[in-house]
Amino acid sequence: MLRVAEHVARTDTGHQRASNEDSHLERTPVFVVADGMGGAQAGEVASRLAVSHFADGLPGEEADGSERRLAQAVREANAEIHALSEADARRAGMGTTLTAAYVGRGQVSFAHVGDSRAYRMRDAQLERITEDHSLVEELLRQGRLTEEEAEEHPQRSIITRALGPEPDVEVDTFTVAAADGDVYLLCSDGLTSMVADATVADIMRAAPDITTAADRLVAAALEAGGRDNVTVVLFRIEEVAGVDDPHPTEALTLPGELPAEPPATTADAAPSDENAAEPEAVPAAIADANAPPARRIIARAARSHRRAPRMPRPGSRRRPRRLRRRLAIGGAIVVVLGAIAIGTLLAAQAVYFIGTDSNGQVTVFNGLPYTLPGGVRLYTQYFVSGITVAELSPLERHRLFNNQLRSQQSATRLVSQLELDQIAGQ
Numbered sequence: 001m002l003r004v005a006e007h008v009a010r011t012d013t014g015h016q017r018a019s020n021e022d023s024h025l026e027r028t029p030v031f032v033v034a035d036g037m038g039g040a041q042a043g044e045v046a047s048r049l050a051v052s053h054f055a056d057g058l059p060g061e062e063a064d065g066s067e068r069r070l071a072q073a074v075r076e077a078n079a080e081i082h083a084l085s086e087a088d089a090r091r092a093g094m095g096t097t098l099t100a101a102y103v104g105r106g107q108v109s110f111a112h113v114g115d116s117r118a119y120r121m122r123d124a125q126l127e128r129i130t131e132d133h134s135l136v137e138e139l140l141r142q143g144r145l146t147e148e149e150a151e152e153h154p155q156r157s158i159i160t161r162a163l164g165p166e167p168d169v170e171v172d173t174f175t176v177a178a179a180d181g182d183v184y185l186l187c188s189d190g191l192t193s194m195v196a197d198a199t200v201a202d203i204m205r206a207a208p209d210i211t212t213a214a215d216r217l218v219a220a221a222l223e224a225g226g227r228d229n230v231t232v233v234l235f236r237i238e239e240v241a242g243v244d245d246p247h248p249t250e251a252l253t254l255p256g257e258l259p260a261e262p263p264a265t266t267a268d269a270a271p272s273d274e275n276a277a278e279p280e281a282v283p284a285a286i287a288d289a290n291a292p293p294a295r296r297i298i299a300r301a302a303r304s305h306r307r308a309p310r311m312p313r314p315g316s317r318r319r320p321r322r323l324r325r326r327l328a329i330g331g332a333i334v335v336v337l338g339a340i341a342i343g344t345l346l347a348a349q350a351v352y353f354i355g356t357d358s359n360g361q362v363t364v365f366n367g368l369p370y371t372l373p374g375g376v377r378l379y380t381q382y383f384v385s386g387i388t389v390a391e392l393s394p395l396e397r398h399r400l401f402n403n404q405l406r407s408q409q410s411a412t413r414l415v416s417q418l419e420l421d422q423i424a425g426q
């Protein structure tokens with residue numbers, strides 16, 4: 001049978017960031033990397049929360065299948081991160097990537113959101129098995145960028161999917177057949193933005209074991225500049241002959257030579273597996289203060305937190321009748337005005353318009369483009385794009401800044417398309 005022979009994780013803050021917003025977990029049979037964003041008090045919280053949802057194994061029953069259970073854990077993590085970002089202004093807009101692997105019987109299942117990655121080394125060949133949910137990779141898929149342009153692209157850290165920004169999240173899940181000698185690598189973009197895939201492959205091939213490989217991968221990212229937090233999790237699968245233990249366990253054997261193995265492809269989806277978790281490590285999470293935001297999420301939901309308006313309290317029964325009547329009339333007026341105010345707020349909440357922020361960045365606003373006497377604004381900033389007004393043609397300005405009310409989807413799509421066009425033109 002196949003089992004996890006050994007695993008290792010390494011993380012480093014890097015040379016340029018004040019804190020490490022990556023989190024990871026290595027607890028056979030579950031392995032996770034999460035790369036948080038949103039700055040101090042936010043990114044590290046988001047990634048740590050995401051990882052914590054895997055610390056006690058997967059939710060649901062074995063019969064549900066690993067992919068479904070992985071996706072459920074991701075959705076639960078997303079809901080918790082989203083709720084926290086809505087409830088706490090300091091954490092508004094926080095999010096995290098997540099790449100998780102679950103080693104089942106003869107196969108490995110994955111759940112993936114964002115631009116952390118999973119790779120598999122088999123027969124000395126390294127293959128990436130996740131797709132980045134990033135603007136640049138979207139452009140690549142559309143054929144609007146070449147691989148070389150994508151690798152060097154200044155805006156490759158913009159991601160299009162993450163845990164946290166929205167109440168729901170779309171999760172990629174898939175399963176690959178495992179083989180004796182497979183080494184799987186999960187990593188944050190702090191590795192892959194600094195070290196080319198070919199170099200990652202060279203390092204893994206040359207290392208005598210996965211612990212050395214992990215150390216050398218992190219060292220390579222740091223040597224290349226260490227501009228971001230870097231995290232790697234590696235685990236190696238081995239065949240143990242004559243053992244029919246359904247639980248994957250640890251072995252202290254050193255990695256043997258890479259054997260030629262039965263055919264297994266990335267696309268081999270197999271829904272069933274039945275390995276129970278064998279807890280033996282603790283989730284790692286790294287926290288400190290004042291981190292600059294690592295990256296942006298398109299269509300980030302930076303809604304302001306609103307309190308429900310207070311309803312007038314009914315007057316005391318001991319008061320004289322006339323006063324009671326006045327209070328009742330006053331109360332009715334307050335209720336009507338309150339209803340109108342709530343109606344206006346709800347209507348304003350559903351509409352969006354495009355403008356600029358104080359730095360001249362094209363910005364999507366939630367609400368109505370008006371300010372009431374006394375400086376009460378009927379709008380809040382929803383998300384700031386990477387485009388400045390100066391970069392727009394007169395026609396584009398006319399098209400965007402006409403105070404037209406739009407749906408959230410229409411407004412964010414329009415601005416995202418502008419970003420795509422701008423990136424493609426660079």
Ligand code: CA
Pocket residue numbers: 035188189190228229294
């Ligand atoms: Ca990162």
